[in-house]
Structure formats: C-alpha cells, structure tokens
Amino acid sequence: MIELGHLAAFLALAASLAQGVLGLTGARALAGRAALVAFAVMVLSFLTLVVAFARSDFSVALVANNSHTLKPMLYKIAGAWGNHEGSMALWCLVTMGFGAAGALWMRTGRETFEARALGVQGWLATGALGYLLFASSPYLRLDPAPLQGAGLNPILQDPALAFHPPMLYLGYVGYSFVFALAAAGLMEARIDRVWAKEARRWSLAAFIPLTLGIALGSYWAYYELGWGGWWFWDPVENASLMPWLLGAALLHSVAVTEKRGSFAAWTALLAVLAFLFSIMGAFLVRSGVLTSVHAFAVDPRRGLLLLGGLIAYGGFALGLFALRAPKLEGGKPWTILSREGALVVNNVVLVVAALTVLLGTLFPLIAEAAGRTISVGEPYFRLTFVPMLAALLAILPVVQAWSWGKADLSTLWKWAAGGVGLVVIFLLLGVGLWDIPLGAAFGLALAFWLIFGALWELRRRAVTLARVFRLPLRVWGMTLAHIGLGVFILGAVVETTQRYEATLALPAGGSGTVAGWHVTLHDVRAIEGPNWYADKADLTARKGSARAEMAPTKRYYPAARMPTTETAIHKTGTGDLYVALGDRRDVDGETRWVFRVYFNPLIDLVYLGVLLMGLGALFSVLPRRRKP
C-alpha cells in the first residue's frame, strides 16, 4: 500500500515540475491541468499514509514510531500528521491543493499572468515535495515490523490538536499562492487593481485558517498544559503570530491597491514576506534551533535544507522585487491625512510589531552565539508589542471614517473629546472603583473604544439604520473583525490582570478556598483508558448557591512513558474555574494531592474575539450579494 503512496508522490513531483515549467512558459491551460493532476495523485499518496496509520501498519517506519494499536481511531488518523514527516506530507498536499484551487478559480482574464502564478506555485510544490521525498520520507518500510508502535506524543492526543496542524498549514501554505501571485505580478511588472482583487481573495483564504489554527493551538495550550494561561510567548507561538501580523497588514494594504491602485510595490513585498515568514516559522519549529514541544524532529540537516529553501525562495522573490518594483505604476494621489495615510500607519505598525516579535524570538539564539545563555519572556513583549498595537488600535475608530485621498478633519475634535472622555471614565472607574492597574483601565477603555468605533463606522456607512443590512458583505466583514479585536482585548486585559491562582495541597476529605470558591477533595481514584491509566480526583467546588463537580486527571501513557495533565474546567457566566491535578506528596506521613486552582475571568472572550476576526475575514471573501 505505502509503496503506492510513494509512487504517487513521485508522480506528483513530476506533475509539479511540469506545472512549474509549463506555467513559466505561459501555457495556462496545460499548467492548470498539471496542477490538478499533481493534487489528485498527492491526495492519493496522503491517503495511503492515513490508511497505514488507521490500520496500524507497523511495517511502515513512521507508523511504528508514532502510533499504537490502542489509540482511539481519531488519533490514529491525526497521528498521520502529528510527526515531522507526516506534517511535511500535509504541507505538500496543501501546497498542491492551493495550486489546484488556483487553476480552477483564478479569474483575472490574464492568461500569461495566471500561467506564471501556477508555474511559481509548481516550483514551490516541487521544492516541498523534493524535501519530503529525499530528506524526510514518510514512506519508508521497517523490516522486521515491530508488533507494537511507540505511540503518539501523548500531549498531542487531543481533539483540538488533531485539527490544529491542518488549520495552521492551510494558513501558512495558503500564503504560498499569494507569494506565487506576487511573483507572477512582479514578472510582468503589473501589480494593479485587477491583480489586487485576485490577491486579496487568496490572502483572505490563507488568513482565515491561520487565525483559527492559532486559536486552536492556544486553546489547547490553555486546557492541556495546566498553566492556566492562553499565550506564553513561546517561540512556536511567535512563529505563527509573525505571519499572522504580516497577513493582517497585507489584507489592509491589498485593499488599498484594489480600490486605488496605490501601494503596489509594498503590497507585493508583503505578499512575499508573509510566505517567507511562514517558512521561517516551519524552520524555527522543525530544525530544533529552538526547543519546544513541536520540535519532534531535531535534525540539523533538515534544518539546513529548510533554511536553504527559505534563502532560495527569498532570494528569488526579493531579487525579482528589486528589479521590478521601480517599474510598478503608482495609484491615485493622496496625502498623509487620508485613508491611505492611516493604512500606511497600520502597515508600518503591524510589520514593526512582527519584527519586534522576531527580535524577541531570535535574541536568545544570537546571545547564545555570543556565549551567553539568556531567554526573553513575556515582560519584553508586554513592553514592546503591546503598546505598539495599543497605539495603532487607539487611532483605528477615528481614521477608518477618513476618506481616500484627503480626509475631512472637521469632526476630529469630536473624536478626540470622545476618546479622552472614555479614557477618563475608565481611569476613574478602574483605579478608583475597581482597583485595577492603570494599564488595565487603559486596556478596557481601548476595548470599548474599538467596539463602539466599529459599530459607529457601520452606521456611518449605512447612513440610516434601516440600510445597515444592505451594506456589502465586506463592510460587515471589516466591522466584525474590528469588533472581534475589541472583544479580544476586553478578554485579554481582564484575564491577564484579574486572573486568580493558588496552590492547594489537600488530603482526601480536605478543603480550601480559592477566589471565593470552596473546593473539597473527596478522593483520588485510579482509572484506565484505552492506552493510558490515570489518577482522577473527585472535587466539589461551591460558591454561594453555585456548585460544580470537577474531576481533574493526570494520565500516564505507558507506550510513550509520559504523563499528561487533563484539567477540569467549570464555566461560570464570568469566567472559568480551572483545576489541574498535580503530584502526590507525603507530608508528615499523610498523603496529599497538589492542585493548582485558577479563576480565569472572561477567558471565553479571548477566543470569541479571535473567532469574530476569522468570521469577519470569511464575510470579506464571500462573493458579492446579488442585487435584488
């Protein structure tokens, strides 16, 4: 079976190569057909891999190293991409998927341009597949086949994490097609409104899954790691945040190019960078230069190959950019105090924020090369990233009402008064009444400012309330995304500054109080699952008339010789009561169990906000409503 998959992957390589050559010679129809063939055979190839995992075929080395007969079926299948080789196969599959989608759905009416875009995509697929087949092949047999597999890394045995990699890869690799469009546009030195209309759709198609993929990963970290938080500024998280920030900048920039023809060179550059940062993310995560739970294949040779690919793609695209950018045509004139000017600020801040994250992520590596071991944690990002984005978001409600070319500033004083008023109200309430930190009061003001600003803009565009629902979907998309930002900030500020946490060491029958919740431990029992056994605590938490039975669990996976934490989360209207079971301790001859208890206020708003941003992007990419 797996040999069929191996053969199919070689066919896909041949088809991608054909797509690359035919595309660059301008044969749109043939390159499109090659892209469809490449995708079809790669689907077949990937399926043989999935089937090998589903059937626990341990004669396949990858399955033997990463799976186990006792695993539930969902995780057997997800195991296909829960390892280095399988995830690279997924990367190839998605690259070809975007090539095929491009072949079917590009609509610019420019044959040579589309052929070249498919051609570049073909070369990207060839590179990825070459790496898969010759440096990290998932198709290798193992002889003799072991009777049992080594098991999936147990912390990956989780529903959110089964779908996190495919989502994230749809996002990362989605930018490969945006990259291809930019390269093709630069080749003919034509980055204009028609180009931007096409590129915008694909940028959104990548942005939506990237957003959801990051949210899934964050949600997993929240309930699986047992640390109570939802973002740790871990290098791996940063690796996905950087392309997201560039992708967000790109969405705003490409909209200007589409509407006004301006920012052509900058938009093309961002389109290239979004994909380069995606590959860099893969390089950082996969090469093992940064340690993390994701570095499951620490192999310097692979890291070098990925770095080589990054340099080759980057050199090609940036070289092309340097040659062609001066020949690009400018759009309509504008001054700094205009919608264009505001979007310049948006783009500069988002890109600088991404560079700040890059610096914080790479600085430990640089210092290590200089002989010092240091790490950069959350305080650095709180001092750099957070104020930058806060400043950008503070001007958002004001400037989004500005018109193209030159803004009407006659209402500026009203906005300024409104903004200052809001800040004063929240400072008085926050510092005076609620006793929260100054920064948190500013954060809350910012959150409401954004939500109010987005709704105000919607109303302004509709002129009358009755016409709000007849506005174009992309206006709704923008509104939802900006409301989502506000909701996210509300959740993030409240959760980060008002989180309550405590450690309890309880004997059976003992109790303690955390954040007003009275927690009683009944007992801790040993239980068994399909491929794990566990200690399961039975707790009752009470606060006033509210009562919750909670069962935090600690699992142990014998195949991988590794424990995991299964937190218990009780949702209240205002936040999550969150309990993680820790180790067993003998204190003065008595057995006690350690619990970490958190109250995470408004944590759901963090995820709701991100979902709203994704939904907003979805609304923006949906086809126009037909006029009735």
Place this chain on the structure above:
Amino acid sequence: MWTFGVAAALLLAAAALAFVALRQNANLFYTPETLAENGVPAAGKEVKVGGWVEPGSLTYPGDGSEMVFSIIDNSPASITVSFTGIAPDLFREGQGVVAIGTFDADGRFTARQVLAKHDENYQPRELRPLGAGPDQNAS
C-alpha cells in the same frame, strides 16, 4: 516622502523600545557554578537557574503546597529553590530542571515556574552542556 518619515519615526521608536525592553527583561541563565562565580543577581530581578535536583534534598516545609529542593551541577556549589505549585510531570530527584524566578536578599531562589524534561527525548535547552545527570544510570 511622508510615508518614509512616518515609517522611519515609528521604526526608530520601536527599536529604542525593543532595546530598552531587552536590556531590562532578557533573563540570564545561571547554573550553581556560574552563580558562585558571578555572585547573586539583584534581588527581585527575574532570572533562570538550572541543574539537577539534588537527590535527597526535596522537602515540603508547609502543608505540602510548597516544595523546597537544591539544584546542583558538577561544581561543589548548589542553589536552594522554593516553588509553590505543581511539580512538572517528569520532576524527580536527580533529574535536570530549569526554574524561572527571583533571588531574595539572602540568596534563596523563589521559582515562578519550574520546567523539567518534557518527555524521554526532550531536555531543556539550557541543560544540554551539563551532560547526563546523576540518576541516568539508576532508572
């Protein structure tokens, strides 16, 4: 022209901000040996310390929620670490750990977070130069 002015100003401000933030917030890493050489860092400044958990040093002085242990390396020095919270899954005496936290004026280290080996293959990056720990043959 406008664009470049705005961009340059923002970039400069960001670079200054990042520089200051890095100077103040990059956590230095100490082993017992480097700590003995360089002296205890200023009280309250967040740093990382790492080494092996000294066998026999783990105690629970209070109701069990606080754990106190010593970490050692190949030098005669050691660091006493206090941590209130859940020990990492693979925390054992003799095992390599990295703790993030602050020293107080007496040179005692209070950890905010303790990281241990994540699974059988993963070792905290900072500990790689230390080599195998005392318990590697025992288990």
